[in-house]
Amino acid sequence: MTPNGAIVFGLLVITGATIARDLPGLAVVLAVAVVFALGSGKRVVAALGWSAAIVLPLAAFMTLVWVGIVGRAPAEIAAGIEGSRANAAAYVAVIALRLFVIAFVIQAIFLRFRGSTPFQFVRQVSAPAVAKKLIVLTLSLIETILHAVDRARIALIAAGLITRRPSWSNLRNGWLLVQTVWLTVVTIAIGRARDKWPIENTLSLIDGALTDAAPRRLTVIDGAWSLLSLAGAGIAWSMR
Amino acid sequence: MARELLTGPNFSGRSTGLTARLRAATPASAFFVGPYAEAALSGLSSTVADEIEIYRARPQPVRPAFSAIDFTAYAARKPPTLSGGEQVLLALHCFSMSHYRAIGIDTALEQLDPANRDDALAYLSQADTRGFDVTLIDNRLEQQDGWTQTAMTGSADFACDPVAATAGLAPCAAPVIAIERLSFGYPKGRTIFQAVDLALEPGRAHRLAGANGAGKTTLFKLLAGVLAPSDGTMRLDGAPYAPWRSGNRVFALATQNPDHQWCGATLEEDVARRRAALARHGIVAPTPDTIARLAELLGAPSLDAHLYELPLAARKRLSWLWPLSGTLPWIMLDEPTVGQDRATRDALASAVTRLCALGYGVMFITHDEEFARLVDHRPLRLEHGSIAA
Amino acid sequence: MFTTSRLVAIALCAALNFSIGNIVYLVKLPVYLDSVGTILCALLLFPDLVAAIVCAFAAGLIGVILTGLVLNPFLPWFTLTVLAIALVSALLTARANGTFRARPLPTGAFVAKVVTFGIVTGIVSAVTAAPVVAYLFGGVTGSGSALVVAYFVKSGNLLWDATLRSGLIIEPLDKTLQVLLAALLYHATPQEFITMLRPSVQPSAT
Numbered sequence: 001m002t003p004n005g006a007i008v009f010g011l012l013v014i015t016g017a018t019i020a021r022d023l024p025g026l027a028v029v030l031a032v033a034v035v036f037a038l039g040s041g042k043r044v045v046a047a048l049g050w051s052a053a054i055v056l057p058l059a060a061f062m063t064l065v066w067v068g069i070v071g072r073a074p075a076e077i078a079a080g081i082e083g084s085r086a087n088a089a090a091y092v093a094v095i096a097l098r099l100f101v102i103a104f105v106i107q108a109i110f111l112r113f114r115g116s117t118p119f120q121f122v123r124q125v126s127a128p129a130v131a132k133k134l135i136v137l138t139l140s141l142i143e144t145i146l147h148a149v150d151r152a153r154i155a156l157i158a159a160g161l162i163t164r165r166p167s168w169s170n171l172r173n174g175w176l177l178v179q180t181v182w183l184t185v186v187t188i189a190i191g192r193a194r195d196k197w198p199i200e201n202t203l204s205l206i207d208g209a210l211t212d213a214a215p216r217r218l219t220v221i222d223g224a225w226s227l228l229s230l231a232g233a234g235i236a237w238s239m240r
Numbered sequence: 241m242a243r244e245l246l247t248g249p250n251f252s253g254r255s256t257g258l259t260a261r262l263r264a265a266t267p268a269s270a271f272f273v274g275p276y277a278e279a280a281l282s283g284l285s286s287t288v289a290d291e292i293e294i295y296r297a298r299p300q301p302v303r304p305a306f307s308a309i310d311f312t313a314y315a316a317r318k319p320p321t322l323s324g325g326e327q328v329l330l331a332l333h334c335f336s337m338s339h340y341r342a343i344g345i346d347t348a349l350e351q352l353d354p355a356n357r358d359d360a361l362a363y364l365s366q367a368d369t370r371g372f373d374v375t376l377i378d379n380r381l382e383q384q385d386g387w388t389q390t391a392m393t394g395s396a397d398f399a400c401d402p403v404a405a406t407a408g409l410a411p412c413a414a415p416v417i418a419i420e421r422l423s424f425g426y427p428k429g430r431t432i433f434q435a436v437d438l439a440l441e442p443g444r445a446h447r448l449a450g451a452n453g454a455g456k457t458t459l460f461k462l463l464a465g466v467l468a469p470s471d472g473t474m475r476l477d478g479a480p481y482a483p484w485r486s487g488n489r490v491f492a493l494a495t496q497n498p499d500h501q502w503c504g505a506t507l508e509e510d511v512a513r514r515r516a517a518l519a520r521h522g523i524v525a526p527t528p529d530t531i532a533r534l535a536e537l538l539g540a541p542s543l544d545a546h547l548y549e550l551p552l553a554a555r556k557r558l559s560w561l562w563p564l565s566g567t568l569p570w571i572m573l574d575e576p577t578v579g580q581d582r583a584t585r586d587a588l589a590s591a592v593t594r595l596c597a598l599g600y601g602v603m604f605i606t607h608d609e610e611f612a613r614l615v616d617h618r619p620l621r622l623e624h625g626s627i628a629a
Numbered sequence: 630m631f632t633t634s635r636l637v638a639i640a641l642c643a644a645l646n647f648s649i650g651n652i653v654y655l656v657k658l659p660v661y662l663d664s665v666g667t668i669l670c671a672l673l674l675f676p677d678l679v680a681a682i683v684c685a686f687a688a689g690l691i692g693v694i695l696t697g698l699v700l701n702p703f704l705p706w707f708t709l710t711v712l713a714i715a716l717v718s719a720l721l722t723a724r725a726n727g728t729f730r731a732r733p734l735p736t737g738a739f740v741a742k743v744v745t746f747g748i749v750t751g752i753v754s755a756v757t758a759a760p761v762v763a764y765l766f767g768g769v770t771g772s773g774s775a776l777v778v779a780y781f782v783k784s785g786n787l788l789w790d791a792t793l794r795s796g797l798i799i800e801p802l803d804k805t806l807q808v809l810l811a812a813l814l815y816h817a818t819p820q821e822f823i824t825m826l827r828p829s830v831q832p833s834a835t
Binding site: 117118119120133136137139140141142143144146147148151152153154155156157158159160161163164169173176179180183184186187188189191192195196197198199200201202203204205206208209 | 259262263268270271272274276278279282283284285286287289290293294295296298316318319320321340344457460461464465466468484487488491492493495496497499500501502503504505513514517518520521547548562
């Protein structure tokens with residue numbers, strides 16, 4: 001499967017999840033995503049678990065609000081009828097399952113391409129050169145920032161300005177960690193933009209590296225998965 | 241000229257001269273390795289494999305590769321997580337795989353350990369047979385056979401006198417730090433320390449050495465209270481000490497990249513915030529005037545100068561401010577002499593020796609063997625979960 | 630438009646948007662500051678309004694896409710909110726750049742402008758986010774908003790209405806904090822970097 005095909009697949013599944021209005025429709029879309037993910041073996045379980053971990057807290061708050069406090073579904077409020085907690089629970093279930101499908105399909109796509117580096121993935125995506133350069137540059141800077149966060153945090157804790165645990169010092173001085181990291185990374189970026197990149201013409205160099213030699217056409221496999229996800233979305237639509 | 245060494249003290253125009261030479265070369269045919277770890281990298285990759293791929297000459301490399309490390313084992317690593325020396329070696333490897341016909345290196349080789357440094361210099365010394373030009377700035381080299389030496393003679397007003405900065409310090413009764421059965425391992429990771437016993441005596445310097453990943457930074461983090469050990473205790477002169485709960489009251493730290501440690505955009509902001517933090521811990525800091533005088537001796541043009549607009553070498557010197565101020569009884573220096581000329585390095589060594597003589601405790605990490613030789617020290621070797629004195 | 634320096638600014642601000650969540654987690658603060666980079670990008674590119682809008686939006690969009698892929702898969706849904714924040718930041722907040730850069734910092738004027746623009750940004754953010762929050766999240770995205778939405782719905786408000794009201798209470802507070810942080814970072818940024826972002830300084834990178 002190509003990255004372009006994966007992106008199309010993912011967007012179609014997310015669209016299907018968005019337009020599905022009830023549990024059966026969402027179940028169809030989820031099934032498509034699960035079938036796609038099954039090719040990744042045991043990691044599917046981890047992907048399911050990660051998606052559940054993201055959605056469960058939101059589901060818990062929604063249950064508290066709609067089932068626990070309000071006691072009826074939004075449609076019943078709009079219609080001005082008494083409603084029931086059962087309908088409120090069904091509403092929460094639809095929202096939670098939709099969120100779960102969205103989270104899971106993204107994880108499934110990650111699993112499919114776990115052997116590729118970010119550069120290799122971006123190289124094969126059909127997108128303007130500027131967009132690709134921005135993505136790889138941002139990914140690189142994220143790593144630089146996270147490294148700087150680790151180092152700056154050591155120094156600021158050693159200086160007594162922030163602490164390991166929650167504290168009033170952190171409330172007062174936590175922004176200093178952001179500032180130190182920002183200034184460190186800006187300084188690195190200035191050095192690169194002023195010296196290394198003009199001397200080496202590095203940005204033009206990666207134009208060549210980011211261009212995929214092979215044509216960026218969708219493959220038959222891409223088409224098959226796209227059709228499957230389209231079918232799932234279509235079924236979800238028809239069940240509204 | 242194939243091989244050129246630019247010499248001179250800090251701020252004599254070496255860096256400017258180097259970049260000018262590279263820009264004057266055939267456009268976009270020169271590779272540049274800047275003066276700090278992150279400046280060695282392209283800034284366009286998020287893995288080591290991608291970094292090499294960006295520079296790889298197509299259809300094939302034009303010269304033998306320089307591979308001091310087997311980078312296939314590092315392929316998925318994120319470049320900023322490599323040590324400074326590893327990043328420099330990665331940069332040299334990328335250059336050797338590239339199409340570039342010239343390379344300029346601004347003090348980056350100083351971050352290499354002796355064996356890798358010799359390998360790098362040997363590779364660069366074969367520039368004419370390998371078909372490239374090299375321009376080098378290196379504070380540890382006075383001259384190299386077969387290299388053209390160009391002395392730079394500019395000057396800028398960042399004069400630095402670390403010895404004078406310690407001149408007014410009173411003797412200090414720094415505490416003995418006793419580490420007993422210290423154990424630490426990262427979650428889901430390897431064990432770094434396994435029931436380590438260590439006594440750090442004040443009045444002397446201790447040099448931490450060990451392979452990457454052996455735990456030098458982890459030890460710093462434990463002593464500074466950033467990490468809590470899974471087992472074991474620390475004592476100061478026999479009294480229990482847990483900086484991960486109480487905060488750090490003992491160590492003044494100078495980080496490898498000086499930019500990681502500033503607590504403000506200007507020195508004035510940094511000093512004010514640190515003094516306030518020390519006061520909250522009941523530690524008496526020198527007066528603002530004393531700190532200002534100290535900063536001046538370390539080359540600060542003024543306290544309200546924007547720190548990040550100063551040259552890197554000047555920022556590095558200012559990172560020694562709190563360690564040399566005598567505020568805290570122990571100091572930690574992480575690669576303090578990278579990018580510093582010989583005179584400054586020697587002066588720092590004298591200042592550190594003086595601190596030890598006054599009773600302060602010192603810990604340092606360095607690849608600068610000359611600096612280590614100048615400072616009488618006790619070597620501490622970290623390996624296999626233990627610390628060997 | 631996309632000079633080398635501006636690409637760097639967009640990427641830096643996008644990376645900041647992505648990474649700040651990591652920082653606030655490490656210092657254990659009960660906030661999530663996901664648009665600081667977007668606001669800062671607009672400040673950095675001012676007074677070139679078109680560049681400020683485009684680059685701030687690009688920074689915000691890349692930030693939400695990457696965050697969406699790795700941390701929070703629902704963030705990309707708020708793309709319209711990202712655009713709205715970029716517009717407000719470039720057209721309004723960035724006009725305070727003189728105050729934000731002044732040394733010494735004029736505290737009164739600084740605070741007044743941060744609060745004013747923070748509230749406006751928060752209102753715009755709440756209005757553009759409400760439909761997404763109502764449909765995608767059933768009106769609820771976190772602990773604070775949950776209780777506020779519950780109150781309004783219980784009081785007889787429709788879902789969209791309750792979500793909007795909840796957002797109008799919480800978003801101005803959150804966005805004021807983000808404008809504050811962006812302004813402080815802008816205040817500290819070296820002048821060399823800001824100068825590099827002017828179109829006359831660098832040749833185009835593309």
